[in-house]
Amino acid sequence: MSAPIVIDPLDFARNAEVLRGKMVVSGFERLRDYLTDDRGELQYSIVGGSGAGTEPSLQIRIQGQISLKCQRCLGTIGHMLDLRTDLLLARDKSELARLDADASVDCILATPELDIAALVEDEVILSLPASPRHGEDECAIDKQESGNTEEGRSAFSALAALKKLH
Structure with a gap:
């Protein structure tokens, strides 16, 4: 040094x-x-x-x-x-x-x-x-959340469909 x-x-x-x-x-x-x-x-x-x-x-x-x-x-x-x-x-x-x-x-x-x-x-x-x-849409968390949102929607859709059956 x-x-x-x-x-x-x-x-x-x-x-x-x-x-x-x-x-x-x-x-x-x-x-x-x-x-x-x-x-x-x-x-x-x-x-x-x-x-x-x-x-x-x-x-x-x-x-x-x-x-x-x-x-x-x-x-x-x-x-x-x-x-x-x-x-x-x-x-x-x-x-x-x-x-x-x-x-x-x-x-x-x-x-x-x-x-x-x-x-x-x-x-x-x-x-x-x-x-x-990170900036907007650059963070790994944002990317994971956007992926989870689609999965979350389909999970709620499946739950709604189950409710209709009962």
Whole structure:
């Protein structure tokens, strides 16, 4: 495994640095709990700068595909990611509380060593649907139910026919 990528987010934002790369999905230990398999990779880019005001910020973009588990049929769903997040950086806890009071912004406390892999993993986990499901008519349960409906109709028809005989 490669060495972790760590930045000082305030310096990164102040110097308007840019970081791009790829990370294998299998390297995300916490994310794997949500996946049916851990193959593939995610592309990321992080751009330092300033937010709407003068607050330092990171613009994060993550792209790729992961495999989630459908909560209805427990089958695999290919889930495309194209995440864009503007993350404000708070210099201390009081600034974090002030920024966090605005529900329209995302912010974190800027620690001197920010692990980029953990940041990417956090953003992906936060973006996951609460209950992933296949689309309409794609779920194995839907296909089974449509088959059972026809059988169910014929079973009720048979029951109705038996009632008529008695």
